[in-house]
Amino acid sequence: MQDENVSVVAETRGLVKSPQDMFAGLFIIAFGLACLWASSNLSGGRGANLGPGSFPRGLSFLLMAVGGIIVFQALTVVGPRLEAWSIRGPVFVLGAVLIFAMTIRGTTLNIPGIGRTDLLPPLGLIVAGPLTLIVASLASTERNWTQTFIFSACMTAFCILLFKVALRLPIPVAPWAGW
Amino acid sequence: MDMVANLALGFGVAFTIKNLGLCFLGCMIGTLIGVLPGVGPIATIAMLLPITFGLDPVGALIMLAGIYYGAQYGGSTTAILVNIPGEATSIVTVLDGHQMARNGRAGAALGIAAIGSFFAGTVATIVIAALAAPLTRVALLFGPAEYFSLMVMGLIFAVVLARGSVIKAVAMVLLGLTLSTVGQDLETGADRMTFGWPELSDGIDFTTIAMGMFGFAEILRNLESPETRDVLKSKIGSLLPNWEEMKRSVTPILRGTGLGAALGILPGNGAVLGPFASYTLEKKIAKDPSRFGKGAIEGVAGPESANNAGAQTSFIPLLTLGIPPNAVMALMVGAMTIHGIVPGPQVMEKRPDLFWGMIASMWIGNLMLLIINLPMIGIWVKLLKVPYRMLFPSILMFCCIGIYSVNNNPFDVMITAFFGLVGYAFIKMGFEVAPLLLGFVLGRLMEEYLRRSILMSRGDWSVFVDFVNRPISAFLIAIAVLMLVISFLPAITKKRNTVFVE
Structure with a gap:
């Protein structure tokens, strides 16, 4: 019974089942990309000696991965719409x-x-x-x-x-x- | 018996006219700001941080601790008198506290909250005094790898305890960690991710993020929903609970204190869980659970005690390990750093007066709350009646002056406005900000310990999970992984949602 309802909602929403999560996931991916770009000029260090760029770059990849999971969730699990922003x-x-x-x-x-x-x-x-x-x-x-x-x-x-x-x-x- | 001698030293420090006065002032201003709806302890402390700059380190920390307890207690007052939880930890107090107020027992609810908090505070002070020395010795066994693993565990705890989606909380922690890398690299001095802005090479100030995302974003959120503040109109009544209510409250206070104190010690904001755990427990073991939600005094006594016990024992990770377990403690780190004190195991040895003086002042602060708050309830009620259209510009103004005064730099104020917008966007995207703050706070330390560990292990990344040579680190990581796996199990997810909805 409940499953039926969910699928009905899902159909009317098309491909993106949770616009809020979709937006959130894309934001995280974009942030990850921006950090990757911002830290591209930093040295990654060598072997045991991690450089200034290693930590930020590692985090950028993790961010993009997590953002990817959120986007995937947005495509599969029905969730809330994106609330309107007040000006x-x-x-x-x-x-x-x-x-x-x-x-x-x-x-x-x-x-x-x-x-x-x-x-x-x-x-x-x-x-x-x-x-x-x-x-x-x-x-x-x-x-x-x-x-x-x-x-x-x-x-x-x-x-x-x-x-x-x-x-x-x-x-x-x-x-x-x-x- | 060391403990008694140490506490005596502490009380000697705290019991000077000046420090007593600062403690009193801190409790008072903390409550004053904390009572305002929508202003939690984080915003309160961030706002009031600058007023302690001119004091000596001992006095400043005593005052800040007072502000913290005051803000906590102010939040509970708002929760009981108005149907608005000031912050996460007083959400539970609203349930039965406000119902009690509606039933004409507002005074008793406020009274038992104060009594329970005082008892919990007393026990927590003893717990801190007893655990501080042994834990400091444990801390000395910790190398960089153990510290790194402990922080990983703390962050995972924060993720699991955050409301809403787990994966979104993970994203927030990572975002916080990333933001912490902005500014000069500690080892090489290279500017990182500053986009060429000299203002950013010192890094982002923690107060700007905290104030923007907690203070400003919260105002923006409140402005959207038309105000429905129903401040209690009936009489508050006697502040002393009657005999029947007292009897009902004794065991919930004891249980709440135990739960809160134990959870507060956990790194990663375990204190948040205390009130929820206490409420759930009381409801479960009550003879007549249907009374809960309709003004059961146990539902105020237990969670309030847990709340205060946790608020206080969360000083333990900070004072012994130097790791702030939540955003409030991170602000304490900021305050200590300003006065040239690096929190950690060495504080107890190098500055015993400061260490024990602060612990003693915790107890004094709790006593003061009991003494000053009860007679002043009338003033707090008047304050709660100020309409929001006047309240929020004032809060905004205090925030602006507060941020500006940290570094006397207008640029910080602009950055805060930016983080306010970001925080508002996060609310719209369904992100919870608390994990981000913790990630940001721990970021620099984590990176430092990570780099040192890898250097010492000569590039071997398995050092963190090496059960033979580094059992503590491996054990901490194991707990962290276990927690994360459990939180993804469907059954737990469901339960977690109900806990936070309740």
């Missing part, structure tokens, strides 16, 4: 983190041909904090601007008091004012 969460949450990284001490790009260019000046926690908090808040579907602004101001003040004043971590708060 809002990753974009705003990780965007907020990137903004923190780029503003806390400024960003300098090294563009070939032009040289080192300042993209952003060091802004410190006093600017990076509210920016990070507000952008991160956009990831949630609920919106209340007043609350968000008050909250980010209070939270930033709290972080400055805790990390800079109380714990004395060397994090720049307002580098343009020498703090």
Whole structure:
């Protein structure tokens, strides 16, 4: 009875019985290949003396083998579909983190041909904090601007008091004012 | 009697005003952050690591241990009051703990969790003190081959204990090992897999992976499902369990402590298994198993004791062998390294004050949890009512400041964002991240021991399974293979799934 159900599902899904596993397996194989390529310039050593390349290369082959097994499983065992990815969460949450990284001490790009260019000046926690908090808040579907602004101001003040004043971590708060 | 003298030395170190204060502060902040839903001990410790940088090594480790216990206990509080397990080990507590809360016995559930944890912590402290010296002597018998085999066994354990597909967990371990090779080669100094980025030649920082994959990815996952947090609205009631409940809890606490302590010693995150094992055992031997899942106090007392016992005995592999058995202990390695201490058998001899002081502080930390948490439950409840739309930006902010402060380097923050995305992709592909972290942590050591073993055996790869000359190594590999084979057997696979579903 149960077997019948499974085969029905399997037929409707065609060749790939578990899209999630298929994707996972292919990812692992691709990662293995990338590592093999990245470690191709490293010496594998000689005889008893393993070189810097032996361990990574050995792992690459193992990864590809395991990826192969997962792909094989995806073709034979019925499993879940690949879940949909949401865009809002990753974009705003990780965007907020990137903004923190780029503003806390400024960003300098090294563009070939032009040289080192300042993209952003060091802004410190006093600017990076509210920016990070507000952008991160956009990831949630609920919106209340007043609350968000008050909250980010209070939270930033709290972080400055805790990390800079109380714990004395060397994090720049307002580098343009020498703090 | 050495043990008594050693413990006395330890208590002498821990019982200074400063160290007591640090222990207290650690427990307090640890609980504060650990209570937040979706923030487990790994993220908590990674976040709070920088605040211990300015302290002396003894104080820093005492404080970190306090943070760890606090985070653990905070997770249990969330599990009981809200229907959300903070992390893997408190999943079981949710089952009966939250039901008890619904029945109006929230106070008793919290109380017995604290009492059970304290008892388990006391026993575990004695176990550590008793086992540390003999195990350190065993460690001295270990050569590179034995260390390598032990780590293989640890990783296999982690694979077998991970939720979901075994083969996918193997893939994660391998991925972790591969990531650990990024950066300069220890022997030749050659840059490996850095793609020419100078920022990567020091290797990838463990905190960035842990925070990205556990902290950020978890936030992304939580944002997807609309919030259903039902914080207990009724009264918490008296924190002291009544006489009947006490009587029911005594033997589960004893059994849970035993199970948890024993499983915690295993390399490869055996501590995770403690609460599950305890719950299954209590349910099996109960006179009326149907009470479980409806608010049976045994289902809180046993697993919580097992949880705390395991959390503490998992220090044993780290302190005696220098091998972190799980991600939390890996963070401890990071903290110790920052203070110039290389974990391993030599710590006990070279820094007895630090070693025994930390062990003594474990017990003090447990006592403090009991004293500070019970009166502060009201505050934790208020904290649990903060809506997620304000909670997650704050968590994000703390994470950013934490990562930045490890090396004062904004590049680390960017790498973490990248790992957050990777962690999110892993969730979508059905991968469990914990094995990856362990692989990453053990990777460098493993490679070093592998290369040394092969060098010493003059290229003979059979050195690891040589039953005549290297019986310990061969034995460890045999256990590892056996475990792996068993985990692939269909009957076990089925059982394994039910254990984790329950």
